Amino acid sequence: MIIEIYTVDKYDRESKNIREVFVKNFKVNRFNLKVTKLYNIVECEDITSIDLIARDILLDPIVEEYIIRREKPLFKGYKWGLEIFLKKSVADVVGESVSDVINKLIDKKFNVRTGKCFYFSSSRDKFISFIREEFFNDLIHTMEIKELDKNVFIKR
Amino acid sequence: MSLLKDKFLFDVFKVNLNQLVALNNKYGWSLNLEELKIIVQYFRNISRNPTRAEIETIAQTWSEHCKHKTFNSPCVLTIKDHRGKIKNIYRFKNLFKETIVYATEKLKKSYCLSVFKDNAGVIELGKESKWGICFKVETHNHPCAIEPYGGTETGVGGVVRDILGVGLGAKPILNTDNFCFAFPDKKYNVAKGFLSPHKIISGVVSGVRDYGNKIGIPTACGSVFFDDRYLYNPLVYVGCVGIINRKDVNKEVLPGSYIVVIGGSTGKDGVGGSTFSSQDISENSTSSHVQIGHAINEKKVIDVLMKAKELSIYSALTDCGAGGFSSAVGELASETGALVDLDKVILKDRDIEGWQVWLSESQERMVLCVYEDKIKELEKLCEVEECQMYIIGRFTNDRKLTVKWKGENIVELDMDFLHQGLPKIERKAIWIEPKMKNKISKISVMDYYDRFEKIISDLNVTSRRWIIQQYDHEVIGQTVLKPFCGVNEYAPSDATVIWTGQVCEDFSLFNGFAVACGMKPNMSDISPYEMAKYSFDEAIRNLVCVGADISRGAALDNFCAANPNNEKVMGEFSLAAIGARDASVDMEIPYISGKDSFYNQTNIGSKIYKIPTTLLISAIAPVEDVRNIITPYFKKPFNPIYIVGSFGKGFGASVYGRLFQNDNNYISPLNLKQNRKVYLKLLEAMRKGFVISAHDVSEGGLAACVFEMSLCFIGADININEIIKVYNITELEVLFGECGSKIVVEIDLKNEKEFIKLMKNFPVIKIGYTTKIPSIVFKDNGNILFTSDVNKARQLWERNVL
Amino acid sequence: MGKKRIIKKPKVIILRACGTNCDIETENAFKYVGAFTERVHINEVLKGYKNINDYDIITLPGGFSFGDDISAGKIFALRIKSLYRDFKKFIDSKRPIIGICNGFQVLVKTGLLPYSDFKQRVTLFLNDCGHFLCRWVKVKVNKKSPSIFIKGLPEEFYLPIAHGEGKLIADDIVSQKIISSNLDVLRYIDNPNGSIYNIAALTNEFGNVIGIMPHPERAFFSIQFPWKTREENSVGFHFFKNAVEYVK
Known part of the structure; x- marks a missing residue:
């Protein structure tokens, strides 16, 4: 299962900064973007553990909120979710760190893989090539663009 | 000795040359024909077939990266003039020994404690x-x-681990970084599968930032050079300075001690890395050569080592880099021998073969020679610091390298064969001197200001703040002269000065050292010999500007070149090596370490993209009292400004030349013996307190230099007439030329008379005064050539590249 | 303070974890002002080899503990959760704690600053510019704050910063309380990271706990400044001196 951590809009500079660079470089008019952090707790089906990991370990309660989901992105108000993870054969240093913390805190061993999700609704091709240039190296990353259901809702 | 039951790749008695070459290509060993023959002969003599692990070990140990085959080879260099007539033929038995090593051995400086034998x-x-x-x-x-x-x-x-492996472990206290990139703002048609300059620059800058900041070593002192020819072959030089107690400079491997690894686990990372860097990049270079860094693991290793050294837990150590254990254990055990059991290695991949464990280049590992009775202490230390350790064997005294995996021996090699059995090929080198033209198109004086603006906005002149502000250059609290200094940290420094009080824990002493660098790669296609001298001179000039004691200084030579099998490339390289030798001897500053990296070229289809031979000279010298260093910005109005050193004709390899006069390839040769005298005299003036600020003239020429000195709100009024008369050169060459060696100094008005007296008979010319307003004025006697408001110019100069 | 004995040489514990970088120069700063110092790994405390209450001053120095993984200071904060009682005892006994940069991040994420009830009320988040920044900044002191660390400091002075996550954020209610109780010890004159109210350092209500983003140990000796300055202007010195004098 995946824990998706995102900064509440009021404090989300990262999405704003990335959006500004995209809009400037690709001369796009309107563009909405939301960037989130993904923590894939591999082969963990226990909701209580996942919730604990999200709330007690990963979340910054002042500025962040979280969603628990599987492969399908759930954010409302966007058309696509572009997910980037490291390839399975590449070491995920942050993931290993998180796995270690989980182990020390709740005495369970999980493999953790970290990633990012970019939510957007327009200029698909331009945005994909922007992401390829700035955040992606096909030597070490995987990229998947998932279409969101029109009627999905977000809930923490 | 148990029988080797490993799968054999070929039958040593039946194999023929073509099959060997095919295997060599298939497995990427980068061995040449002679080497393959010698290997076959060795195994025929002991009547058995080599294992995969053995061939890989030999390939790694003999690779370019580990043994510097090309530089250590015999070489015949033919120099022709631009008409093709032979001018000179030089024959070298061993190019490296007769240039770099020759210089250091000739100078025989007593302050060099260890050269060319350890990691640094x-x-x-x-x-x-x-x-x-x-x-x-x-x-x-x-x-x-x-x-x-x-x-x-x-x-x-890797370079930090190199320093950790010096002697009994030096403490890393400064990181340096020098880059060569293509222009990020130019539209190149980058071939598919290759990265754009913007992407490379952003990745490299972030990589240095994240790793350097996390391991707590200040990153300062560096440079960036932009040129089209680095499009597919960026160069990334990373350096590290460490401090070590004199008594810890020697290491000793004792038979019977344990071979202990501390740091990261071992996996399939980059198996084959050092053979990879011995080949050209092609469209098929693959991802198995990518390694991921884990800065915190390295920090844990540093913390454990510093503590373990205090507790005398080990008698020798080295870093695990290219070639992994095969190189690290191979080097440490070269005089003794070693017995290794790879089953004891902590693995990160379960699906891995013995030879891969042996050659793995997993990061953040050091190999120690630990005293038998100190193992428990080390285990306790590693537990507290959360650092992994694993005992993989013992040092022996049988002068053999024996490696076991799953109960079988997969390597049984004689140390002598492994380290000395290396054949050398004679390299052919040719250099054809280009015709030098000092063409200078006259322009209206009205255009000088516009040219000045374009020069200070040129990427090879602009501020590097966009990089530097992301690097923690203050950690450890010893950085006395930072990359930027002065009011609002506006002025760019020439060198970095580090005080050693925190690590030596002595606050009553104010000594330290200065580090600076120099490179002029775009001179290589005009004169590689002068390129080396200019690079050397620039590094030393930068040290002089801060007042460092160059009479006790040392230099590092780091060459990067294209494929040495090409005679012209080899010609460029060997001439540069000769230039490097002469520079060192003339300036009486020895080389103490260096490296060379070849095959920096890319083949795309039928086109070959080569880099010019790029020599980075890094220089280091002690500073007696860091409180007395000189900084580059003007301090007081109405102080006299002098220029120390000589001007030379020409715009070859200059920013002005590239932008406005690219048919001018003229370079004035340097007289480094003379420069040395001038610099020592200037240092004397600094010690006497006459010099208030100093900055050297490099990219952008005199105009850019004076501009940078006036960034802290004290301007300058400069008259170049005297320079034109003395050197018989044009106004444009004075303002924007980069030939010769010049340092601009601000002299304390009350000491001016003594300064003139001291510098009598030295090339010193008065060029003006500092002023109260932040603007710079350049005149030729009565005629104003141009003026610039410093604040306005600063906006252009502080360009943000990323 | 009502202490019965005079402590000649206060004992300082400098708590470190893997990735802590600034411990040596922080230790040296304390040594210079006459304290007895010990650099201790948190594992030694967690395993019971050392007890924080055996010391007079606790320091959490700067660095990248645990690589800033998850977020800066988060893992360190999680690790010291089990030491809550020890920290509460230390803070209630009015002994000083100084958290510098990463140390400040740890104090805030553990819930020890600005209130020591182990509930996180504020956070230190990513700089507005989106990346690590290393430069000198001008700050001004809030003379009305109860902090014991600010005695002798000039009204405005320069300190170096080096951080990627220094933006202080809190909701309106908490922010108002911080301002009205004068818990903001230092404010940036030219805000480099977007912190609310330009806050660069926070104190607790009693004034014995301080979290500071800039690095006083890097502005301790005059030679550490980017321009020539007299020894008296080395402001970093005061933070350490005040802690030691207070304990005595």
Whole structure:
């Protein structure tokens, strides 16, 4: 299962900064973007553990909120979710760190893989090539663009 | 000795040359024909077939990266003039020994404590100091071309480990970084599968930032050079300076001690890395050569080592880099022998073969020779610090390298064969001198200001703040002269000065050292010989500007070149090596370490993209009192400004030349013996307190230099007439030329008379005065050539590139 | 303070974890002002080899503990959760705690600043510019704050910063309380990271706990400044001196 951590809009500079660079470089008019952090707790089906990991370990309660989901992105108000993870054969240093913390805190061993999700609704091709240039190296990353259901809702 | 039951790749009695070559290509060993023949002969003599692990070990140990075959080879250099007539033929039995090593051995400086034998050279930190300073610079070019972030992180990790492996362990206290990139703002048609300059630059800068900041070593002192020819072959030089107690400079491997690994686990990372860097990059370079850095693991290793050294837990150590255990254990055990059991290695991949464990280049590992009775202490230390350790064997005294995996021996090699059995091929080198033209198109004086603006906005002149502000250059609290200094940290420094009070825990002493660098790669296609001298001179000039004691200084030579099988490339390279030798001898500053990296070229289809021979000279010298260093910005109005050193004709390899006069390739040769005298005299003037500020003239010429000195709100009024008369050169060459060696100094008005007296008979010319307003004025006697408001110019100069 | 004995040489514990970088120069700063110092790994405390209450001053120095993984200071904060009682005892006994940069991040994420009830009320988040920044900044002191660390400091002075996550954020209610109780010890004159109210350092209500983003140990000796300055202007010195004098 995946824990998706995102900064509440009021404090989300990262999405704003990335959006500004995209809009400037690709001369796009309107563009909405939301960037989130993904923590894939591999082969963990226990909701209580996942919730604990999200709330007690990963979340910054002042500025962040979280969603628990599987492969399908759930954010409302966007058309696509572009997910980037490291390839399975590449070491995920942050993931290993998180796995270690989980182990020390709740005495369970999980493999953790970290990633990012970019939510957007327009200029698909331009945005994909922007992401390829700035955040992606096909030597070490995987990229998947998932279409969101029109009627999905977000809930923490 | 148990029978080797490993799968054999070929039958040593039946195999023929073509099959060997095919195997060599298939497995990427980068061995040449002679080497393959010698290997076959060795195994025929002992009547058995080699294992995969053995061939891989030999390939790694004999690779370009580990043994510098090309530089250590015999070489015949033919120099022709531009008409094709032979001018000179030089014959070298061993190019490296007869250039770099020759210079150091000739100079025989007593303050060099260790040269060319350990991971890095060591010099005294000041006269009779109980401390030594070591310095190493490495390149990590090929990995950075395909994965710039990971490649750079692991590059930094590698050079820091080199310093950790000096003597009984030096403490790393400064990181340096020098880059060569293509222009990020130019529209190149980058071939498919290759990364754009913007992407490479951003990955490299972030890599140095993240790794360097996390391991707590200040990153300062560096440079960036932009040129089209680095499009597919960026160069990333990363350096590290360490401090070590004199008594810890020697290591000793004792038979019977344990071979202990501390740091990261071992996996399939980059198996084959050092053979990879011995090949050209092609469209098929793959991802198995990408390594991921883990800065915190390295920090844990540093913390454990510093503590373990205090507790005398080990008697020798070295870093695990290219070639993994095969190189690390191979080197340490070269005089003794070793018995290794790979089953004891902590693995990160379960699906791995013995030879891969042996050759793995997993990061952040050091190999120690630990005393038998100290193992428990080390285990306790590692537990507290959360650092992994694993005992993989013992040092023996049988002069053999024996490696076991799953109960079988997969390597049984004689140390002598492994380390000495290396054949040398004679290299052919040709250099054809281009015709030099000092063409200077006259322009209206009205255009001078516009040219000045374009020069200070040129990427090879602009501020590097966009990089530097992301690097923590203050950690450890010893950085006395930072990359930017002065009011609002506006002025760019020439060198970095580090005080050693925090690590030596002595706040009553104010000594330290200065580090600076120099490179002029775009001179290589005009005159590689002068290129080397100019690079050397620039590094030393930068040290002089801060007042460092160059008479006790040392230099590092780091060459990058294209494919040495090409005679012209070899010609460029060997001439540069000769230039490097002469520079060192003339300036009486020895080399203490260096490295060379070849095959920096890319083949795309039928086109070959080569880099010019790029020599980075890094220089280091002690500073007696860091409170007395000189900084580059003007301090007081109405102080006289002088220029020290000589001007030369020509716009070859200059920014002005590239932008406005690219048919001018004229370079004035340098007289480094003379420069040395001038610099020592200037240092004397500094010690007497006459010099208030100093800055050297480099990219952008005199105009850019004076501009940079006036960034802290004190301007200048400069008259260049005297220079024109003395050197018989044009106004444009004075303002924007980069030939010769010049330092601009602000002299304390009340000491002007003494300064003139002291510098009598030296090339020193008065050029003007500092002023109260932040603007610079350039005149030729009565005629104003141009003026610039410094604040306005600063907006252009502080360009943000990323 | 009502202490019965005079402590000649206060004992300082400098708590570190893997990735802590600034411990040596922080230790040296304390040594210079006459304290007895010990650099201790948190594992030694967690395993019971050392007890924080055996010391007079606790320091959490700067660095990248645990690589800033998850977020800066988060893992360190999680690790010291089990030491809550020890920390509460230390804070209630009015002994000083100084958290510098990463140390400040740890104090805030553990819930020890600005209130020591182990509930996180504020956070230190990513700089507005989106990346690590290393430069000198001008700050001004809030003379009305109860902090014991600010005695002798000039009204405005320069300190170096080096951080990627220094933006202080809190909701309106908490922010108002911080301002009205004068818990903001230092404010940036030219805000480099977007912190609310330009806050660069926070104190607790009693004034014995301080979290500071800039690095006083890097502005301790005059030679550490980017321009020539007299020894008296080395402001970093005061933070350490005040802690030691207070304990005595």
